[in-house]
Amino acid sequence: MRTRILVAFLLVIGLSFYLVTVTTIHLVGDSLFEDTVQSGMSGVAELSAALGERVGAEPADAFYQRLLEAARTSGGRLLIVDMDGKVQADTFDAHCGTRVALSEVYTLLRGEQESDYGFHRVLGSAQEETWVGCFASALVSGGARVGALVMIVSVQDTVDSLTFMRDQMMVIFGITLAAVLVMAVLISRIITKPVAELSDGIERMSKGDYQHRVHVPGKGEMAQLAAAFNQMSEQVMSLDEARNQFVSNASHELKTPLATIKILVESMIYEDEMPAALRKEFLGDIDKEVDRLSSVVGDLLTLVHIDSHKLRLHREKMIFADTVRESVRRLQPLADKHAQTITVDIADPCEMFADPGKLSQVCYNIVENAVKYTPEGGSITVSLHRMGRDAVLEISDTGVGIPQEDLAHVFDRFYRVDRARSRDTGGTGLGLSIVQQIVRLHAGSVTVQSQQGKGTTFTVQLPVK
Ligand SMILES: Nc1ncnc2c1ncn2[C@@H]1O[C@H](COP(=O)(O)OP(=O)(O)OP(=O)(O)O)[C@@H](O)[C@H]1O
Numbered sequence: 001m002r003t004r005i006l007v008a009f010l011l012v013i014g015l016s017f018y019l020v021t022v023t024t025i026h027l028v029g030d031s032l033f034e035d036t037v038q039s040g041m042s043g044v045a046e047l048s049a050a051l052g053e054r055v056g057a058e059p060a061d062a063f064y065q066r067l068l069e070a071a072r073t074s075g076g077r078l079l080i081v082d083m084d085g086k087v088q089a090d091t092f093d094a095h096c097g098t099r100v101a102l103s104e105v106y107t108l109l110r111g112e113q114e115s116d117y118g119f120h121r122v123l124g125s126a127q128e129e130t131w132v133g134c135f136a137s138a139l140v141s142g143g144a145r146v147g148a149l150v151m152i153v154s155v156q157d158t159v160d161s162l163t164f165m166r167d168q169m170m171v172i173f174g175i176t177l178a179a180v181l182v183m184a185v186l187i188s189r190i191i192t193k194p195v196a197e198l199s200d201g202i203e204r205m206s207k208g209d210y211q212h213r214v215h216v217p218g219k220g221e222m223a224q225l226a227a228a229f230n231q232m233s234e235q236v237m238s239l240d241e242a243r244n245q246f247v248s249n250a251s252h253e254l255k256t257p258l259a260t261i262k263i264l265v266e267s268m269i270y271e272d273e274m275p276a277a278l279r280k281e282f283l284g285d286i287d288k289e290v291d292r293l294s295s296v297v298g299d300l301l302t303l304v305h306i307d308s309h310k311l312r313l314h315r316e317k318m319i320f321a322d323t324v325r326e327s328v329r330r331l332q333p334l335a336d337k338h339a340q341t342i343t344v345d346i347a348d349p350c351e352m353f354a355d356p357g358k359l360s361q362v363c364y365n366i367v368e369n370a371v372k373y374t375p376e377g378g379s380i381t382v383s384l385h386r387m388g389r390d391a392v393l394e395i396s397d398t399g400v401g402i403p404q405e406d407l408a409h410v411f412d413r414f415y416r417v418d419r420a421r422s423r424d425t426g427g428t429g430l431g432l433s434i435v436q437q438i439v440r441l442h443a444g445s446v447t448v449q450s451q452q453g454k455g456t457t458f459t460v461q462l463p464v465k
């Protein structure tokens with residue numbers, strides 16, 4: 001493709017140069033020959049006027065001397081041709097008695113024109129070819145045409161300078177064409193190099209090499225394109241890493257309860273004499289693991305839906321206070337088990353236009369965390385109030401708290417502060433990331449404040465409309 005464009009480009013340049021050269025030589029040649037023709041024609045016309053009446057009237061010798069004199073002053077060779085085309089006098093004394101072979105002479109003799117001219121290539125005295133101009137004018141004596149006067153002048157000098165000029169121009173043409181060729185190759189390299197780099201980068205990326213970066217120096221469009229491409233590669237790379245991380249975390253979370261179930265089931269299979277109480281306990285454990293599996297799968301599905309933008313909000317008019325109370329009611333038995341008290345403080349019912357199912361999940365996840373991460377006998381406070389156009393839900397506990405360095409990560413997927421402790425409480429590290437996504441879908445915000453050993457407060461702020 002590149003070579004074809006280059007060849008076409010060179011052809012156009014070459015052709016234009018050739019046309020310019022040829023036209024210039026023609027124009028210069030025309031103007032040079034026009035001058036020669038004008039002076040030749042006026043010279044021969046003057047001479048024929050002066051000599052016409054003397055033809056036959058003057059003695060032959062005297063007339064020939066006159067002719068020689070005229071030839072010397074005009075700087076050319078003069079011929080007198082009779083009406084038959086025969087040379088009657090030649091200042092070079094060479095062709096007397098022969099018929100001239102010059103077409104321009106015969107047009108005069110036939111009476112078609114008064115004067116005419118032509119250029120011919122003839123053999124010179126040293127047998128070399130030379131260009132001459134022949135200018136003929138009718139000789140009129142006593143009102144009748146008696147022959148023609150022919151003046152022959154050499155135009156070899158003019159032809160030589162034209163040939164020299166043409167050669168010079170051809171040399172210049174050759175050098176320029178070579179320079180244009182070199183420039184075209186260089187420019188096409190400069191232009192196509194970044195394109196080649198980019199297409200190489202795209203090809204590598206399509207094969208899964210996200211590490212590759214393209215380097216296009218400068219600030220031009222290609223450099224901007226390369227920068228955009230590099231940025232895109234980085235994003236694709238981090239997305240790819242995040243996806244791999246997600247798949248590996250998810251598999252790990254599913255593997256653990258499955259391994260536990262397998263151990264429990266195997267011991268029940270191989271231990272024939274298992275006491276009924278122990279069997280019941282094992283079955284209870286399996287039931288818990290199955291619950292955990294289904295909750296992890298449910299959370300994963302929710303996240304996948306959020307990521308693929310399939311999770312739609314089903315907004316309706318709702319009383320946020322009712323949702324909060326309902327979530328607390330569902331978690332009350334768990335809190336009772338840990339001898340914890342949950343205080344609900346509703347300052348405003350917060351009527352709003354939102355998705356009650358999703359907001360219930362938000363409340364449930366945060367209050368469940370509060371219950372899970374607060375020791376026996378602790379207390380949890382759930383308060384709801386209005387602040388301007390926002391509903392503000394605060395969930396505080398007197399639990400273990402979150403270390404400062406972990407606060408920024410609690411909303412990350414699969415993030416657990418204390419992996420061993422969470423494992424006991426059955427956490428996967430997905431609850432808060434789902435909370436954050438749902439709150440964001442509602443154009444709200446969720447923040448956390450915590451003091452290790454003292455307690456944690458989660459604040460959810462949601463626009464009521
Ligand atoms: N109220 C809290 N007090 C102390 N630590 C908390 C509190 N809430 C969350 N955390 C910490 O943040 C981590 C992330 O919470 P998240 O709810 O996302 O996951 P999880 O509770 O471990 O698992 P699950 O997916 O079952 O909710 C928890 O593992 C816990 O370490």
Ligand SMILES: [Mg+2]
Nearest residue numbers: 365369431432
């Ligand atoms: Mg949780």
